[in-house]
Amino acid sequence: MNQVTVGIVDYGMGNHASVIHSLRNIGFRVRVSDVPEVLDATDILVLPGVGAFPAAMQALHQRGLVNYLQQQAREQRPIIGLCLGMQLLTSASHEFQYTVGLDIIPGEVVPLTGAKWHIGWNTLECVNTDPLLQPSDGQAFYFNHSFCYQGPNEYQVGLSRHPGPFAAVIRHGNSVGTQFHPEKSQVAGRALLKNIILGLTHA
Amino acid sequence: MLKKRLIGVVTVKNGWAVQSFGYGRYLPLGKPECLVENLDRWGADEILVQVIDRSAKKLGPDFGLLAQLGAIGLETPLIYAGGIRSVEDGVRLVQSGADRIVLDALLHEDLRPVRGLSEQLGAQALIASIPLAFQGAKLEWLDYRTRTSSPLAEDVLGLIQSGVISEVLITDWQHEGMPGGFEQKLVEHFPFKDVPIIAFGGISEHEQMRKLMQSTRIAAVAVGNFLSYREHAIQEYKEVLTGMPLRLATYESTYSLIADV
Numbered sequence: 001m002n003q004v005t006v007g008i009v010d011y012g013m014g015n016h017a018s019v020i021h022s023l024r025n026i027g028f029r030v031r032v033s034d035v036p037e038v039l040d041a042t043d044i045l046v047l048p049g050v051g052a053f054p055a056a057m058q059a060l061h062q063r064g065l066v067n068y069l070q071q072q073a074r075e076q077r078p079i080i081g082l083c084l085g086m087q088l089l090t091s092a093s094h095e096f097q098y099t100v101g102l103d104i105i106p107g108e109v110v111p112l113t114g115a116k117w118h119i120g121w122n123t124l125e126c127v128n129t130d131p132l133l134q135p136s137d138g139q140a141f142y143f144n145h146s147f148c149y150q151g152p153n154e155y156q157v158g159l160s161r162h163p164g165p166f167a168a169v170i171r172h173g174n175s176v177g178t179q180f181h182p183e184k185s186q187v188a189g190r191a192l193l194k195n196i197i198l199g200l201t202h203a
Numbered sequence: 204m205l206k207k208r209l210i211g212v213v214t215v216k217n218g219w220a221v222q223s224f225g226y227g228r229y230l231p232l233g234k235p236e237c238l239v240e241n242l243d244r245w246g247a248d249e250i251l252v253q254v255i256d257r258s259a260k261k262l263g264p265d266f267g268l269l270a271q272l273g274a275i276g277l278e279t280p281l282i283y284a285g286g287i288r289s290v291e292d293g294v295r296l297v298q299s300g301a302d303r304i305v306l307d308a309l310l311h312e313d314l315r316p317v318r319g320l321s322e323q324l325g326a327q328a329l330i331a332s333i334p335l336a337f338q339g340a341k342l343e344w345l346d347y348r349t350r351t352s353s354p355l356a357e358d359v360l361g362l363i364q365s366g367v368i369s370e371v372l373i374t375d376w377q378h379e380g381m382p383g384g385f386e387q388k389l390v391e392h393f394p395f396k397d398v399p400i401i402a403f404g405g406i407s408e409h410e411q412m413r414k415l416m417q418s419t420r421i422a423a424v425a426v427g428n429f430l431s432y433r434e435h436a437i438q439e440y441k442e443v444l445t446g447m448p449l450r451l452a453t454y455e456s457t458y459s460l461i462a463d464v
Contacts, residue, residue: 014297015298120422144303181280
């Protein structure tokens with residue numbers, strides 16, 4: 001486990017301290033960079049994110065990271081998106097305006113239905129037998145969002161309810177996104193990150 | 204199902220964590236980062252750090268404190284309050300590690316930055332701080348900087364109703380620090396039934412918490428002074444409140460209890 005190096009994709013939005021701390025606490029090495037050569041030297045990429053979708057995509061474009069991330073996904077390099085980072089993995093978002101995403105996981109980001117926002121700890125329900133997620137079935141994680149994923153069921157591997165079901169975890173090949181913040185979800189978040197990272201890097 | 208939250212509050216004045224009584228008397232507790240670290244370890248659902256002298260002294264947010272807290276590497280969502288003057292302040296706070304921010308003085312001064320913050324950060328990142336008390340049968344809203352009260356302003360109520368802000372922190376400021384002091388009628392008399400409320404100020408007793416959490420209007424209960432009297436206070440409250448729609452108490456140790464053989 002100690003051999004795994006995680007590359008945090010730094011596109012200038014949000015604070016990475018909690019993600020770095022969580023990953024190091026598990027026992028992973030961490031590099032934070034927007035330089036492809038530096039990220040190339042890591043085993044798995046983590047795309048964190050706080051803020052609005054259009055500004056985040058613009059920041060990725062400005063740093064030349066859109067093509068890079070898409071290429072990494074095509075090469076089946078493991079990628080994890082956290083919260084806004086998960087939404088960036090999708091085809092597009094309707095937040096403020098229609099904005100094209102990384103299109104790594106088919107589907108779009110739309111406003112939550114039945115509630116204006118979803119803030120707090122909610123339970124994760126695994127909807128298939130994805131071994132990366134099974135140990136976290138029934139655990140509570142911290143959410144803070146008002147938009148959510150809408151796309152084919154085959155990519156929705158974990159659900160939460162508020163009040164209706166919505167995608168809490170999506171996956172396409174070696175790309176995984178969590179709508180919640182595992183780095184802010186204490187013991188449950190750390191266990192989930194560990195399982196996903198080890199599962200993807202040792203597959 | 205979305206859980207109700209138990210929020211640990213750390214009040215900071217002149218750089219020190221303090222116990223606060225009725226918005227007017229303070230007793231020192233120690234370094235804020237030590238208290239925050241405890242709440243993180245004890246499994247608080249969120250941590251609210253409120254720096255109460257920043258707006259009154261026009262100092263702006265305490266970015267230095269946020270940097271210190273960032274160095275801890277918190278695994279608990281962090282809410283920051285104190286000195287926020289502009290959209291730039293709020294955005295920088297989130298970039299510095301705050302997950303959400305609380306607005307108080309701005310609600311009295313200028314609502315335009317509040318709308319701007321909502322556009323930049325999303326309403327889910329914004330909480331309105333509304334310290335309330337009854338004057339006779341009417342609700343009065345305190346401006347803590349001048350210690351004057353007035354009826355809730357129509358434009359502020361409109362802002363809350365429009366969804367620019369996601370939650371309202373109702374503080375029973377007169378009973379802050381008084382065991383069991385929180386007056387639940389403040390919540391019941393608050394004009395909007397569908398705005399999630401965080402209750403704070405004089406919440407210490409188990410039965411009081413249970414009653415508050417049974418209210419559909421209350422999304423979270425915040426506790427400050429009463430967490431400082433004993434170790435693992437968060438876990439203890441959660442154990443007693445088992446059966447409520449609250450995340451279970453969590454326990455962890457850095458060290459394995461099972462020796463490698």
